Amino acid sequence: MMQFDEVRQLLSQKRKIVLTNHNNPDGDAMGSALALYHFFMKMGHEVNVVVPTQYHESLHWLPGNDTVIVAENSLQMAIDLVNEAEVVFSLDYNGLDRISFVGNAIESCSAVKIMIDHHLQPDEFVDYALHNTQSSSTVELVYEFILMLDQEALIDVDIATCIYTGLISDTGRFKHALFTRRPFEIAAELYDKGIDPGEISRQIFDSFREKELRFNCYCISEKMTMLPEQNTAYITIEQSDMDRFGIDYKTFESGALLAQGMSIRGIKLLVLFIERGGPVKISFRSRGDVNVRDFANAHFDGGGHKNASGGRSNVNVSATVERFLSLLPELNESLQMV
Ligand SMILES: [Mn+2]
Missing domain, CATH: 3.90.1640.10 (inorganic pyrophosphatase (n-terminal core))
Incomplete structure:
Protein backbone atom coordinates (compact mmCIF):
# COMPACT_ATOMS: atom_id res chain seq x y z
CA MET A 1 0.00 0.00 0.00
CA ASP A 206 -38.76 14.86 -8.36
CA SER A 207 -37.86 13.83 -11.86
CA PHE A 208 -40.14 10.87 -12.58
CA ARG A 209 -41.49 10.33 -16.01
CA GLU A 210 -45.20 9.67 -15.86
CA LYS A 211 -44.73 6.01 -16.80
CA GLU A 212 -42.17 5.54 -14.03
CA LEU A 213 -44.41 6.94 -11.35
CA ARG A 214 -47.34 4.87 -12.63
CA PHE A 215 -45.10 1.79 -12.66
CA ASN A 216 -43.93 2.35 -9.08
CA CYS A 217 -47.50 2.85 -7.89
CA TYR A 218 -48.55 -0.32 -9.74
CA CYS A 219 -45.76 -2.27 -8.02
CA ILE A 220 -46.91 -1.05 -4.59
CA SER A 221 -50.57 -1.66 -5.37
CA GLU A 222 -50.46 -4.96 -7.26
CA LYS A 223 -47.08 -6.59 -6.73
CA MET A 224 -46.36 -6.12 -3.04
CA THR A 225 -47.06 -8.82 -0.46
CA MET A 226 -47.22 -7.94 3.22
CA LEU A 227 -46.13 -10.34 5.95
CA PRO A 228 -47.50 -8.45 8.97
CA GLU A 229 -46.28 -11.01 11.50
CA GLN A 230 -42.72 -10.42 10.35
CA ASN A 231 -43.03 -6.65 9.75
CA THR A 232 -41.90 -7.50 6.25
CA ALA A 233 -43.00 -6.76 2.71
CA TYR A 234 -41.72 -8.00 -0.62
CA ILE A 235 -42.28 -6.87 -4.18
CA THR A 236 -41.85 -9.02 -7.26
CA ILE A 237 -41.31 -7.55 -10.71
CA GLU A 238 -41.21 -9.65 -13.84
CA GLN A 239 -40.21 -8.67 -17.33
CA SER A 240 -43.86 -8.53 -18.40
CA ASP A 241 -44.58 -5.89 -15.72
CA MET A 242 -41.83 -3.66 -17.07
CA ASP A 243 -42.94 -4.23 -20.67
CA ARG A 244 -46.48 -3.20 -19.80
CA PHE A 245 -45.28 0.22 -18.65
CA GLY A 246 -42.45 0.59 -21.16
CA ILE A 247 -39.80 0.47 -18.45
CA ASP A 248 -36.27 -0.50 -19.49
CA TYR A 249 -34.80 -2.86 -16.90
CA LYS A 250 -31.29 -1.63 -17.70
CA THR A 251 -31.89 1.87 -16.45
CA PHE A 252 -34.71 1.20 -13.97
CA GLU A 253 -33.80 2.97 -10.74
CA SER A 254 -35.40 1.10 -7.85
CA GLY A 255 -34.43 3.57 -5.11
CA ALA A 256 -37.70 5.49 -5.13
CA LEU A 257 -39.82 2.35 -5.09
CA LEU A 258 -37.81 0.97 -2.18
CA ALA A 259 -38.19 4.26 -0.31
CA GLN A 260 -41.94 4.21 -0.88
CA GLY A 261 -42.20 0.65 0.46
CA MET A 262 -40.08 1.51 3.48
CA SER A 263 -42.41 4.38 4.34
CA ILE A 264 -45.03 1.92 5.63
CA ARG A 265 -45.50 2.39 9.37
CA GLY A 266 -43.68 -0.27 11.39
CA ILE A 267 -41.97 -1.98 8.47
CA LYS A 268 -38.63 -3.58 9.27
CA LEU A 269 -37.74 -5.36 6.06
CA LEU A 270 -38.52 -4.78 2.40
CA VAL A 271 -37.28 -7.02 -0.38
CA LEU A 272 -37.52 -6.33 -4.10
CA PHE A 273 -37.10 -9.15 -6.61
CA ILE A 274 -36.59 -8.06 -10.22
CA GLU A 275 -36.28 -10.21 -13.30
CA ARG A 276 -33.82 -8.32 -15.49
CA GLY A 277 -32.24 -10.35 -18.22
CA GLY A 278 -29.85 -12.67 -16.36
CA PRO A 279 -30.10 -13.59 -12.66
CA VAL A 280 -32.94 -12.21 -10.55
CA LYS A 281 -31.74 -9.01 -8.91
CA ILE A 282 -32.65 -8.66 -5.24
CA SER A 283 -32.62 -5.47 -3.20
CA PHE A 284 -33.00 -5.43 0.58
CA ARG A 285 -33.88 -2.49 2.81
CA SER A 286 -34.23 -2.80 6.57
CA ARG A 287 -34.47 -0.91 9.83
CA GLY A 288 -32.52 -1.15 13.05
CA ASP A 289 -30.89 -4.45 13.84
CA VAL A 290 -32.22 -6.35 10.83
CA ASN A 291 -28.89 -7.04 9.14
CA VAL A 292 -29.55 -7.48 5.44
CA ARG A 293 -25.90 -7.33 4.48
CA ASP A 294 -25.11 -10.60 6.26
CA PHE A 295 -28.37 -12.14 5.04
CA ALA A 296 -27.67 -11.22 1.40
CA ASN A 297 -24.10 -12.34 1.79
CA ALA A 298 -24.98 -15.70 3.30
CA HIS A 299 -27.78 -16.67 0.92
CA PHE A 300 -27.93 -14.51 -2.19
CA ASP A 301 -24.36 -13.95 -3.34
CA GLY A 302 -24.54 -10.31 -2.30
CA GLY A 303 -23.60 -7.68 0.23
CA GLY A 304 -23.68 -3.94 0.86
CA HIS A 305 -24.66 -2.16 4.03
CA LYS A 306 -26.39 -3.37 7.20
CA ASN A 307 -29.70 -1.72 6.27
CA ALA A 308 -29.36 -1.61 2.48
CA SER A 309 -27.96 -4.45 0.46
CA GLY A 310 -28.36 -6.38 -2.74
CA GLY A 311 -27.99 -9.88 -4.05
CA ARG A 312 -28.94 -12.19 -6.89
CA SER A 313 -30.42 -15.56 -7.60
CA ASN A 314 -30.10 -17.87 -10.57
CA VAL A 315 -33.59 -19.35 -10.34
CA ASN A 316 -36.73 -17.49 -11.45
CA VAL A 317 -38.60 -14.94 -9.38
CA SER A 318 -41.17 -17.28 -7.82
CA ALA A 319 -38.53 -19.89 -6.91
CA THR A 320 -36.38 -17.10 -5.46
CA VAL A 321 -39.29 -15.87 -3.35
CA GLU A 322 -39.90 -19.45 -2.10
CA ARG A 323 -36.29 -19.65 -1.07
CA PHE A 324 -36.40 -16.24 0.62
CA LEU A 325 -39.51 -17.21 2.61
CA SER A 326 -37.85 -20.42 3.78
CA LEU A 327 -34.83 -18.43 5.02
CA LEU A 328 -36.77 -15.54 6.57
CA PRO A 329 -37.10 -17.19 10.03
CA GLU A 330 -33.37 -16.57 10.45
CA LEU A 331 -34.20 -12.88 10.81
CA ASN A 332 -37.19 -13.41 13.08
CA GLU A 333 -35.56 -12.25 16.27
CA SER A 334 -34.49 -8.87 14.89
CA LEU A 335 -37.76 -8.47 12.96
CA GLN A 336 -39.77 -8.79 16.18
CA MET A 337 -37.76 -6.27 18.19
CA VAL A 338 -39.57 -3.07 18.98
MN1 LIG B 1 -22.32 5.13 -2.16
Whole structure:
Protein backbone atom coordinates (compact mmCIF):
# COMPACT_ATOMS: atom_id res chain seq x y z
CA MET A 1 0.00 0.00 0.00
CA MET A 2 1.10 3.55 -0.78
CA GLN A 3 1.19 6.31 1.81
CA PHE A 4 -0.88 9.43 1.19
CA ASP A 5 2.29 11.50 0.69
CA GLU A 6 3.09 9.31 -2.30
CA VAL A 7 -0.39 9.94 -3.69
CA ARG A 8 0.11 13.67 -3.22
CA GLN A 9 3.49 13.41 -4.95
CA LEU A 10 1.97 11.42 -7.83
CA LEU A 11 -0.74 14.02 -8.37
CA SER A 12 1.68 16.95 -8.21
CA GLN A 13 2.53 16.38 -11.89
CA LYS A 14 0.21 16.25 -14.86
CA ARG A 15 -1.23 12.72 -15.12
CA LYS A 16 -3.60 10.76 -17.30
CA ILE A 17 -6.39 9.98 -14.87
CA VAL A 18 -9.37 7.68 -15.40
CA LEU A 19 -12.26 7.85 -12.93
CA THR A 20 -14.46 4.75 -12.71
CA ASN A 21 -17.52 3.78 -10.70
CA HIS A 22 -19.88 0.81 -10.41
CA ASN A 23 -22.52 -0.82 -12.62
CA ASN A 24 -25.76 1.12 -12.95
CA PRO A 25 -24.17 4.11 -11.21
CA ASP A 26 -26.30 6.03 -8.73
CA GLY A 27 -26.11 9.63 -7.52
CA ASP A 28 -23.20 8.92 -5.21
CA ALA A 29 -21.22 7.11 -7.91
CA MET A 30 -21.84 9.77 -10.57
CA GLY A 31 -21.41 12.63 -8.08
CA SER A 32 -18.04 11.23 -6.98
CA ALA A 33 -16.77 10.72 -10.52
CA LEU A 34 -17.89 14.11 -11.82
CA ALA A 35 -16.76 16.03 -8.72
CA LEU A 36 -13.27 14.59 -9.17
CA TYR A 37 -13.47 15.14 -12.94
CA HIS A 38 -13.89 18.90 -12.46
CA PHE A 39 -11.40 18.95 -9.61
CA PHE A 40 -8.60 17.18 -11.47
CA MET A 41 -9.24 19.22 -14.62
CA LYS A 42 -8.73 22.35 -12.52
CA MET A 43 -5.49 20.85 -11.20
CA GLY A 44 -4.34 20.53 -14.82
CA HIS A 45 -4.59 16.77 -15.32
CA GLU A 46 -5.90 14.89 -18.34
CA VAL A 47 -9.10 13.31 -17.05
CA ASN A 48 -11.68 10.84 -18.34
CA VAL A 49 -14.74 9.40 -16.63
CA VAL A 50 -15.43 5.78 -17.60
CA VAL A 51 -18.59 4.20 -16.18
CA PRO A 52 -19.44 0.55 -16.85
CA THR A 53 -23.10 0.89 -17.78
CA GLN A 54 -25.81 3.42 -18.54
CA TYR A 55 -27.42 5.31 -15.68
CA HIS A 56 -30.69 6.95 -14.92
CA GLU A 57 -31.61 10.14 -16.76
CA SER A 58 -32.27 11.94 -13.46
CA LEU A 59 -28.45 12.22 -13.30
CA HIS A 60 -27.88 13.45 -16.84
CA TRP A 61 -28.11 17.13 -15.81
CA LEU A 62 -24.97 16.88 -13.68
CA PRO A 63 -22.22 19.27 -14.77
CA GLY A 64 -19.74 17.34 -16.92
CA ASN A 65 -22.21 14.61 -17.89
CA ASP A 66 -21.40 15.14 -21.60
CA THR A 67 -17.86 13.93 -21.07
CA VAL A 68 -18.81 10.56 -19.52
CA ILE A 69 -17.82 7.44 -21.47
CA VAL A 70 -20.21 4.52 -20.98
CA ALA A 71 -18.23 1.30 -21.44
CA GLU A 72 -21.16 -0.84 -22.53
CA ASN A 73 -21.67 1.58 -25.45
CA SER A 74 -18.03 2.41 -26.24
CA LEU A 75 -16.14 -0.64 -25.01
CA GLN A 76 -12.90 -0.35 -26.95
CA MET A 77 -12.50 3.33 -26.12
CA ALA A 78 -13.13 2.58 -22.44
CA ILE A 79 -10.59 -0.23 -22.35
CA ASP A 80 -7.99 1.84 -24.24
CA LEU A 81 -8.40 4.72 -21.79
CA VAL A 82 -7.93 2.40 -18.80
CA ASN A 83 -4.86 0.83 -20.40
CA GLU A 84 -3.31 4.23 -21.16
CA ALA A 85 -4.08 5.72 -17.74
CA GLU A 86 -1.38 6.54 -15.20
CA VAL A 87 -3.87 6.72 -12.33
CA VAL A 88 -7.21 4.90 -12.09
CA PHE A 89 -9.73 5.76 -9.39
CA SER A 90 -12.28 3.21 -8.18
CA LEU A 91 -15.17 5.22 -6.78
CA ASP A 92 -18.08 3.88 -4.72
CA TYR A 93 -17.17 0.22 -5.24
CA ASN A 94 -14.59 -2.06 -3.73
CA GLY A 95 -14.69 -5.24 -5.78
CA LEU A 96 -13.99 -5.72 -9.48
CA ASP A 97 -17.13 -7.83 -9.81
CA ARG A 98 -19.08 -4.57 -9.42
CA ILE A 99 -17.84 -3.29 -12.76
CA SER A 100 -18.64 -5.50 -15.70
CA PHE A 101 -17.00 -4.55 -19.04
CA VAL A 102 -13.93 -2.80 -17.64
CA GLY A 103 -13.16 -4.96 -14.58
CA ASN A 104 -10.53 -7.03 -16.38
CA ALA A 105 -8.88 -3.96 -17.86
CA ILE A 106 -8.65 -2.31 -14.44
CA GLU A 107 -7.25 -5.45 -12.87
CA SER A 108 -4.51 -5.86 -15.48
CA CYS A 109 -3.63 -2.22 -16.30
CA SER A 110 -0.36 -0.72 -15.10
CA ALA A 111 -1.86 2.46 -13.59
CA VAL A 112 -1.63 3.34 -9.93
CA LYS A 113 -5.01 2.35 -8.49
CA ILE A 114 -6.76 4.44 -5.87
CA MET A 115 -10.02 3.45 -4.19
CA ILE A 116 -12.40 5.90 -2.54
CA ASP A 117 -15.30 3.97 -1.06
CA HIS A 118 -17.55 3.37 1.95
CA HIS A 119 -18.83 -0.20 1.39
CA LEU A 120 -17.92 -3.05 3.71
CA GLN A 121 -15.19 -5.59 3.04
CA PRO A 122 -13.05 -4.04 0.32
CA ASP A 123 -11.13 -6.37 -1.99
CA GLU A 124 -7.39 -5.75 -2.25
CA PHE A 125 -6.78 -4.62 -5.80
CA VAL A 126 -5.62 -1.04 -5.26
CA ASP A 127 -2.40 0.75 -4.28
CA TYR A 128 -4.07 3.27 -2.02
CA ALA A 129 -7.51 3.27 -0.41
CA LEU A 130 -9.44 6.05 1.28
CA HIS A 131 -12.04 3.75 2.76
CA ASN A 132 -14.41 4.32 5.67
CA THR A 133 -17.61 2.40 6.29
CA GLN A 134 -18.73 5.12 8.73
CA SER A 135 -18.90 7.63 5.91
CA SER A 136 -22.38 8.42 4.64
CA SER A 137 -21.31 8.32 1.02
CA THR A 138 -18.34 8.16 -1.29
CA VAL A 139 -18.69 11.89 -2.04
CA GLU A 140 -18.08 12.56 1.66
CA LEU A 141 -14.71 10.85 1.24
CA VAL A 142 -14.10 12.64 -2.07
CA TYR A 143 -14.53 15.89 -0.14
CA GLU A 144 -12.03 14.68 2.51
CA PHE A 145 -9.63 13.64 -0.24
CA ILE A 146 -9.68 17.17 -1.69
CA LEU A 147 -9.02 18.54 1.82
CA MET A 148 -6.16 16.08 2.30
CA LEU A 149 -4.59 17.53 -0.86
CA ASP A 150 -5.00 21.04 0.66
CA GLN A 151 -7.08 22.07 -2.36
CA GLU A 152 -10.33 23.12 -0.72
CA ALA A 153 -10.10 26.46 -2.53
CA LEU A 154 -10.53 24.67 -5.88
CA ILE A 155 -14.04 23.52 -4.94
CA ASP A 156 -16.36 25.57 -7.12
CA VAL A 157 -20.12 25.44 -7.57
CA ASP A 158 -19.92 22.56 -10.10
CA ILE A 159 -17.78 20.40 -7.83
CA ALA A 160 -19.97 21.31 -4.85
CA THR A 161 -23.11 20.42 -6.81
CA CYS A 162 -21.73 16.97 -7.68
CA ILE A 163 -20.73 16.32 -4.06
CA TYR A 164 -24.10 17.46 -2.73
CA THR A 165 -25.85 15.19 -5.24
CA GLY A 166 -24.02 12.16 -3.83
CA LEU A 167 -24.65 13.29 -0.27
CA ILE A 168 -28.43 13.56 -0.62
CA SER A 169 -28.60 10.39 -2.76
CA ASP A 170 -26.90 8.06 -0.31
CA THR A 171 -28.43 9.58 2.80
CA GLY A 172 -31.92 9.80 1.26
CA ARG A 173 -31.88 13.54 1.95
CA PHE A 174 -30.21 13.15 5.34
CA LYS A 175 -32.46 10.36 6.58
CA HIS A 176 -30.03 7.43 6.81
CA ALA A 177 -26.37 6.42 6.75
CA LEU A 178 -25.73 9.19 9.27
CA PHE A 179 -23.09 7.87 11.64
CA THR A 180 -21.44 11.24 12.28
CA ARG A 181 -22.11 14.95 12.06
CA ARG A 182 -19.79 15.20 9.08
CA PRO A 183 -22.41 15.10 6.30
CA PHE A 184 -24.12 18.16 7.81
CA GLU A 185 -20.83 20.03 8.12
CA ILE A 186 -19.94 19.25 4.51
CA ALA A 187 -23.41 20.29 3.35
CA ALA A 188 -22.91 23.64 5.07
CA GLU A 189 -19.54 24.09 3.36
CA LEU A 190 -21.11 23.26 0.00
CA TYR A 191 -23.89 25.74 0.66
CA ASP A 192 -21.21 28.40 1.06
CA LYS A 193 -19.86 27.45 -2.37
CA GLY A 194 -23.14 28.58 -3.89
CA ILE A 195 -25.09 25.38 -4.58
CA ASP A 196 -28.88 25.41 -4.97
CA PRO A 197 -30.01 22.59 -2.62
CA GLY A 198 -33.68 22.82 -3.58
CA GLU A 199 -32.96 22.56 -7.29
CA ILE A 200 -30.52 19.64 -6.85
CA SER A 201 -33.08 17.82 -4.72
CA ARG A 202 -35.78 18.33 -7.35
CA GLN A 203 -33.48 17.11 -10.14
CA ILE A 204 -32.71 13.91 -8.22
CA PHE A 205 -35.98 13.09 -6.46
CA ASP A 206 -38.76 14.86 -8.36
CA SER A 207 -37.86 13.83 -11.86
CA PHE A 208 -40.14 10.87 -12.58
CA ARG A 209 -41.49 10.33 -16.01
CA GLU A 210 -45.20 9.67 -15.86
CA LYS A 211 -44.73 6.01 -16.80
CA GLU A 212 -42.17 5.54 -14.03
CA LEU A 213 -44.41 6.94 -11.35
CA ARG A 214 -47.34 4.87 -12.63
CA PHE A 215 -45.10 1.79 -12.66
CA ASN A 216 -43.93 2.35 -9.08
CA CYS A 217 -47.50 2.85 -7.89
CA TYR A 218 -48.55 -0.32 -9.74
CA CYS A 219 -45.76 -2.27 -8.02
CA ILE A 220 -46.91 -1.05 -4.59
CA SER A 221 -50.57 -1.66 -5.37
CA GLU A 222 -50.46 -4.96 -7.26
CA LYS A 223 -47.08 -6.59 -6.73
CA MET A 224 -46.36 -6.12 -3.04
CA THR A 225 -47.06 -8.82 -0.46
CA MET A 226 -47.22 -7.94 3.22
CA LEU A 227 -46.13 -10.34 5.95
CA PRO A 228 -47.50 -8.45 8.97
CA GLU A 229 -46.28 -11.01 11.50
CA GLN A 230 -42.72 -10.42 10.35
CA ASN A 231 -43.03 -6.65 9.75
CA THR A 232 -41.90 -7.50 6.25
CA ALA A 233 -43.00 -6.76 2.71
CA TYR A 234 -41.72 -8.00 -0.62
CA ILE A 235 -42.28 -6.87 -4.18
CA THR A 236 -41.85 -9.02 -7.26
CA ILE A 237 -41.31 -7.55 -10.71
CA GLU A 238 -41.21 -9.65 -13.84
CA GLN A 239 -40.21 -8.67 -17.33
CA SER A 240 -43.86 -8.53 -18.40
CA ASP A 241 -44.58 -5.89 -15.72
CA MET A 242 -41.83 -3.66 -17.07
CA ASP A 243 -42.94 -4.23 -20.67
CA ARG A 244 -46.48 -3.20 -19.80
CA PHE A 245 -45.28 0.22 -18.65
CA GLY A 246 -42.45 0.59 -21.16
CA ILE A 247 -39.80 0.47 -18.45
CA ASP A 248 -36.27 -0.50 -19.49
CA TYR A 249 -34.80 -2.86 -16.90
CA LYS A 250 -31.29 -1.63 -17.70
CA THR A 251 -31.89 1.87 -16.45
CA PHE A 252 -34.71 1.20 -13.97
CA GLU A 253 -33.80 2.97 -10.74
CA SER A 254 -35.40 1.10 -7.85
CA GLY A 255 -34.43 3.57 -5.11
CA ALA A 256 -37.70 5.49 -5.13
CA LEU A 257 -39.82 2.35 -5.09
CA LEU A 258 -37.81 0.97 -2.18
CA ALA A 259 -38.19 4.26 -0.31
CA GLN A 260 -41.94 4.21 -0.88
CA GLY A 261 -42.20 0.65 0.46
CA MET A 262 -40.08 1.51 3.48
CA SER A 263 -42.41 4.38 4.34
CA ILE A 264 -45.03 1.92 5.63
CA ARG A 265 -45.50 2.39 9.37
CA GLY A 266 -43.68 -0.27 11.39
CA ILE A 267 -41.97 -1.98 8.47
CA LYS A 268 -38.63 -3.58 9.27
CA LEU A 269 -37.74 -5.36 6.06
CA LEU A 270 -38.52 -4.78 2.40
CA VAL A 271 -37.28 -7.02 -0.38
CA LEU A 272 -37.52 -6.33 -4.10
CA PHE A 273 -37.10 -9.15 -6.61
CA ILE A 274 -36.59 -8.06 -10.22
CA GLU A 275 -36.28 -10.21 -13.30
CA ARG A 276 -33.82 -8.32 -15.49
CA GLY A 277 -32.24 -10.35 -18.22
CA GLY A 278 -29.85 -12.67 -16.36
CA PRO A 279 -30.10 -13.59 -12.66
CA VAL A 280 -32.94 -12.21 -10.55
CA LYS A 281 -31.74 -9.01 -8.91
CA ILE A 282 -32.65 -8.66 -5.24
CA SER A 283 -32.62 -5.47 -3.20
CA PHE A 284 -33.00 -5.43 0.58
CA ARG A 285 -33.88 -2.49 2.81
CA SER A 286 -34.23 -2.80 6.57
CA ARG A 287 -34.47 -0.91 9.83
CA GLY A 288 -32.52 -1.15 13.05
CA ASP A 289 -30.89 -4.45 13.84
CA VAL A 290 -32.22 -6.35 10.83
CA ASN A 291 -28.89 -7.04 9.14
CA VAL A 292 -29.55 -7.48 5.44
CA ARG A 293 -25.90 -7.33 4.48
CA ASP A 294 -25.11 -10.60 6.26
CA PHE A 295 -28.37 -12.14 5.04
CA ALA A 296 -27.67 -11.22 1.40
CA ASN A 297 -24.10 -12.34 1.79
CA ALA A 298 -24.98 -15.70 3.30
CA HIS A 299 -27.78 -16.67 0.92
CA PHE A 300 -27.93 -14.51 -2.19
CA ASP A 301 -24.36 -13.95 -3.34
CA GLY A 302 -24.54 -10.31 -2.30
CA GLY A 303 -23.60 -7.68 0.23
CA GLY A 304 -23.68 -3.94 0.86
CA HIS A 305 -24.66 -2.16 4.03
CA LYS A 306 -26.39 -3.37 7.20
CA ASN A 307 -29.70 -1.72 6.27
CA ALA A 308 -29.36 -1.61 2.48
CA SER A 309 -27.96 -4.45 0.46
CA GLY A 310 -28.36 -6.38 -2.74
CA GLY A 311 -27.99 -9.88 -4.05
CA ARG A 312 -28.94 -12.19 -6.89
CA SER A 313 -30.42 -15.56 -7.60
CA ASN A 314 -30.10 -17.87 -10.57
CA VAL A 315 -33.59 -19.35 -10.34
CA ASN A 316 -36.73 -17.49 -11.45
CA VAL A 317 -38.60 -14.94 -9.38
CA SER A 318 -41.17 -17.28 -7.82
CA ALA A 319 -38.53 -19.89 -6.91
CA THR A 320 -36.38 -17.10 -5.46
CA VAL A 321 -39.29 -15.87 -3.35
CA GLU A 322 -39.90 -19.45 -2.10
CA ARG A 323 -36.29 -19.65 -1.07
CA PHE A 324 -36.40 -16.24 0.62
CA LEU A 325 -39.51 -17.21 2.61
CA SER A 326 -37.85 -20.42 3.78
CA LEU A 327 -34.83 -18.43 5.02
CA LEU A 328 -36.77 -15.54 6.57
CA PRO A 329 -37.10 -17.19 10.03
CA GLU A 330 -33.37 -16.57 10.45
CA LEU A 331 -34.20 -12.88 10.81
CA ASN A 332 -37.19 -13.41 13.08
CA GLU A 333 -35.56 -12.25 16.27
CA SER A 334 -34.49 -8.87 14.89
CA LEU A 335 -37.76 -8.47 12.96
CA GLN A 336 -39.77 -8.79 16.18
CA MET A 337 -37.76 -6.27 18.19
CA VAL A 338 -39.57 -3.07 18.98
MN1 LIG B 1 -22.32 5.13 -2.16
